[in-house]
Each structure stands twice: as structure tokens, then as C-alpha cells.
Amino acid sequence: MASLRPEFHTEAQCLARSEKFLAAKKELIRSLEESSAKIRGVRPASGTEGARQAYSELITRYVSERGRELYFPFLGSGIGSGPYVELMDGSVKMDLITGIGINFFGHSNPEMISEMIDGIAADPMQGNLQPGVEAHEFSEALLSRLGGGSRLRYVWPMCSGTMVNEVALKIIRQKRAPATRVFAFEDCFAGRSTAMQELTDNPKYREGQPVYGEVFHLPFYSKTAGLERSLTLSLGRMREEIKRYPNRYAALMIELVQGEGGFNFAPREFYVALFEEAKRAGIAVWVDEIQTFGRTGELFAYQKFNLNEWVDVVTVGKMLQACAVIFSEEYNPKPGLVAGTFTGSTAALRTARKTLELLSDGYFGADGKIERLSSRFVRNLNALADGECKGMISDVRAIGGMIAFSPFSGTMDEVKSSLLRFFDNGVIAFQCGHGPYSVRLLPPLGAMTDADVDVACRIMGECISAIGAERRLS
Numbered sequence: 001m002a003s004l005r006p007e008f009h010t011e012a013q014c015l016a017r018s019e020k021f022l023a024a025k026k027e028l029i030r031s032l033e034e035s036s037a038k039i040r041g042v043r044p045a046s047g048t049e050g051a052r053q054a055y056s057e058l059i060t061r062y063v064s065e066r067g068r069e070l071y072f073p074f075l076g077s078g079i080g081s082g083p084y085v086e087l088m089d090g091s092v093k094m095d096l097i098t099g100i101g102i103n104f105f106g107h108s109n110p111e112m113i114s115e116m117i118d119g120i121a122a123d124p125m126q127g128n129l130q131p132g133v134e135a136h137e138f139s140e141a142l143l144s145r146l147g148g149g150s151r152l153r154y155v156w157p158m159c160s161g162t163m164v165n166e167v168a169l170k171i172i173r174q175k176r177a178p179a180t181r182v183f184a185f186e187d188c189f190a191g192r193s194t195a196m197q198e199l200t201d202n203p204k205y206r207e208g209q210p211v212y213g214e215v216f217h218l219p220f221y222s223k224t225a226g227l228e229r230s231l232t233l234s235l236g237r238m239r240e241e242i243k244r245y246p247n248r249y250a251a252l253m254i255e256l257v258q259g260e261g262g263f264n265f266a267p268r269e270f271y272v273a274l275f276e277e278a279k280r281a282g283i284a285v286w287v288d289e290i291q292t293f294g295r296t297g298e299l300f301a302y303q304k305f306n307l308n309e310w311v312d313v314v315t316v317g318k319m320l321q322a323c324a325v326i327f328s329e330e331y332n333p334k335p336g337l338v339a340g341t342f343t344g345s346t347a348a349l350r351t352a353r354k355t356l357e358l359l360s361d362g363y364f365g366a367d368g369k370i371e372r373l374s375s376r377f378v379r380n381l382n383a384l385a386d387g388e389c390k391g392m393i394s395d396v397r398a399i400g401g402m403i404a405f406s407p408f409s410g411t412m413d414e415v416k417s418s419l420l421r422f423f424d425n426g427v428i429a430f431q432c433g434h435g436p437y438s439v440r441l442l443p444p445l446g447a448m449t450d451a452d453v454d455v456a457c458r459i460m461g462e463c464i465s466a467i468g469a470e471r472r473l474s
């Protein structure tokens with residue numbers, strides 16, 4: 001409502017501008033900020049043994065409802081402050097993963113809350129037949145940031161990363177029919193639907209599910225092999241497949257920085273060579289930016305690698321708060337192929353537009369906030385690896401706000417026990433990679449300071465060195 005253009009004199013706009021509404025909104029945000037300000041750092045669960053017992057019972061009840069253990073005993077209270085999040089037991093943790101990359105601007109962000117309040121009179125959900133002005137404003141904001149040379153032209157918002165990937169695949173297949181096959185990459189992740197679980201290179205995620213034989217996983221760039229050898233391998237396989245199935249490959253789907261796969265990325269030349277090969281065969285270049293969007297030091301990772309002109313379809317989600325598929329004129333589908341009851345909540349579309357606005361302010365480029373904090377993480381983690389955690393931390397790596405390292409020898413057990421120790425001591429992180437495994441950080445850099453980075457690294461370092469000491473004793 002607040003962002004509507006002045007020439008529209010709707011009741012919704014009048015409400016959002018009315019003195020009463022503005023005063024109430026101010027008061028609401030002020031009282032939220034007062035509560036949020038009490039969350040100043042990591043703290044243990046509050047209260048008595050009885051309160052701890054009540055929290056444990058709450059978790060048990062939720063676990064029995066969902067039929068599956070939680071990764072961490074985490075039930076949020078609904079409030080936080082920047083990188084800190086409060087749980088229902090009153091404890092406060094520093095959240096370096098934010099639900100695998102959702103809250104780049106931290107918890108209880110007043111600017112996001114202000115957007116949600118502005119949408120207070122709107123119907124909660126929007127859809128194909130019921131778009132609100134927020135859907136337009138979100139699409140317009142996204143389209144205005146695609147970068148020079150991009151051929152992307154249209155936006156479809158949907159409710160999840162998996163769904164926008166489904167739409168991407170459908171529109172490409174429609175255009176390239178009867179071609180149906182897809183090139184993806186070893187270790188990639190694409191989502192959880194029937195089609196996306198086949199694109200995802202992890203057989204554990206499709207146990208008991210049919211596989212339709214439509215996907216070929218190319219080797220991704222390997223740092224150890226280097227550029228020339230990686231290209232020989234990947235291009236060689238690609239050419240063999242194209243020859244084996246002429247005109248049957250519709251898409252090349254790639255995460256420019258593999259997320260779940262372990263934050264692997266390649267030099268630009270690797271992508272260009274593969275994209276050129278794809279273009280020669282009429283294969284669509286589809287970049288999955290659901291995890292990379294906004295994080296690598298440019299808004300889109302394809303901008304970071306200067307690949308604007310190659311991309312036919314891109315999918316975004318996570319930190320954006322809404323998900324969308326963006327595509328060129330050529331891939332605009334025929335009516336009937338793409339629709340959906342829900343395209344997103346009004347709050348999500350508003351906060352997505354706000355996210356784009358906030359990101360425009362000093363985050364990107366070599367001197368941007370993302371690069372500055374990312375370098376600090378890397379420096380601190382390398383200092384631990386050379387100092388108090390010598391021999392216990394290796395392979396510290398980062399591209400912008402995607403930061404990872406391997407604890408001990410990088411087995412799944414070592415990563416999981418490190419993550420649980422971090423959690424108990426007030427830091428939430430997650431895993432990535434497929435052996436060696438790594439600790440994955442997608443920190444809310446938009447809400448962090450240098451001091452927060454130091455606290456995070458100190459706690460992780462203390463945990464790793466305590467585990468190391470215990471291992472030496474046993």
C-alpha cells in the first residue's frame with residue numbers, strides 16, 4: 001500500500017496513509033523493537049527445570065506430529081534481533097543458516113515488519129486469478145535489476161523454489177519439444193518434486209521413487225583437476241550425449257555455485273565453454289539461483305561471473321522471500337501451461353520487493369558489505385585453522401555470503417557432531433558437500449557487524465577445539 005503510485009486513489013492507499021494507521025503502525029513497530037532489543041546476544045534457556053521439561057515436551061509433541069526427528073531441537077518463539085533468534089525455551093542463538101538461507105536481513109527486521117503491516121488489509125494469499133498490486137511491484141523490481149546484456153524478460157512468482165524449477169523445466173520442454181532430456185551436474189540440488197528429485201544428484205533423496213532416465217549428470221568443475229582437465233571431461237561427456245541423443249536435450253541446468261553440493265564454483269571460462277556448446281545444440285541455459293541469489297557479491301550469480309547474455313531462464317527464491325522464474329521472450333509459454341492457485345502471500349511479495357530495495361544499498365561489489373564480512377569470516381576461520389584449531393579445520397572457502405569449512409577429516413559424523421556442539425553453545429549452522437562434508441554458513445550478513453562475525457567464529461572455534469580435546473582423551 002505505501003508504495004502505490006500517487007495517481008491511484010484506492011481505499012487501501014488512503015488507509016495506509018491515514019494518520020490513525022500511521023500512528024498505530026509506528027506504535028506497533030516501536031513495541032516490537034523494544035522486545036527485540038532485549039535480545040542482545042547468545043543466552044541459555046531461561047527458567048527452571050520445569051520450564052526446560054516443558055520445552056522438551058513441546059519438541060516431542062511436534063516430532064510426533066511430523067513423524068520425524070528435527071535436525072536440531074529448534075522451535076522458534078517468533079522473535080529475534082538481527083542474527084539472533086529466540087527459541088521457545090527462552091534461549092537465544094546466533095543463526096548462521098536462517099532456515100537454509102531465508103533471512104538475509106536477520107530476524108525481526110523492522111523494515112520487513114513495516115511491509116507486513118502495510119499489507120495488513122490485504123487478502124493473505126495471491127494467485128494466478130487474484131494478483132494484487134504487490135505481484136506487479138515485485139515483478140517490476142526484479143526485471144529492472146537483470147543487468148546489461150540480459151535477455152530475460154518475464155517473471156512468474158510461485159510459492160517455492162521447487163515449483164519455480166518445475167515451471168522452468170516445463171517452459172523449456174514446451175519450447176524444445178520433442179526434446180525432453182536435461183543436463184545437470186554431479187552433486188547438484190534442484191528440489192523435492194518428482195522431476196526435481198531426478199535432477200538432484202543424490203539417490204538418497206529419491207529412495208523408492210521412479211527415475212525416468214531424463215537427466216544426465218555432467219562432472220562439475222574440479223579445483224584439483226583444474227580448468228583444462230575439468231573442461232575436457234565435462235565437454236567430452238556433453239558432446240557424447242548430444243551425439244547419442246540428437247535433438248533430445250532440452251536444457252542445461254546449473255547452479256553457478258553449488259549450494260547443497262558444497263559451495264563449489266568454477267572459473268568463468270568453464271561456464272562459457274559449456275554454455276557455448278549448449279547454444280550450438282539449441283539447448284536452453286537454465287541457471288538455478290535459488291540459493292545463490294543476492295549472496296555471491298552481485299544480485300545474480302550470473303552477474304558475478306559476467307554471464308548475462310547466456311542465460312535463457314533463471315530461478316530465484318530463499319533470501320528473496322518469494323520465489324520466481326524469469327525467462328526470455330523465446331521461452332514465454334503458451335497459455336495453459338503455467339498457473340497456480342497460490343503465487344505467494346501478500347506479505348512475501350511485499351517483503352520480496354523490500355529485499356530488492358535493501359540489497360541495492362552498498363552490499364555488492366569488491367567494497368560491498370557482503371565481501372567485507374565474508375573476508376572477515378575467512379580470515380577468522382583461517383586463523384583458527386592455523387592456531388587453536390590446528391589440524392581440526394580445513395578447506396575454508398567462501399564466495400560472498402556462502403561460507404564453508406571442513407571440521408576434522410570431514411566425515412558426516414564429524415560435521416554433525418560439530419553442528420550439534422555449535423547449537424548447544426549458541427550457534428546454528430548446517431552441512432553441505434557429499435564427502436568430504438562441510439559446515440555450511442549462509443549468515444544473515446544484512447544484519448551482521450564485524451563484532452558478530454568475531455563472536456560466531458569464536459564460538460565455533462571453542463566448540464571444535466573442545467571436541468578435539470575430548471577426542472585426544474578418549
Ligand SMILES: Cc1ncc(COP(=O)(O)O)c(C=O)c1O
Nearest residue numbers: 160161162189190191259290291
Ligand atoms: C539450488 C536450489 N534449488 C532448488 C531448491 C528448492 O527450493 P525450495 O526448498 O524452496 O523448494 C533449493 C533449496 O534448498 C536450492 O538450494
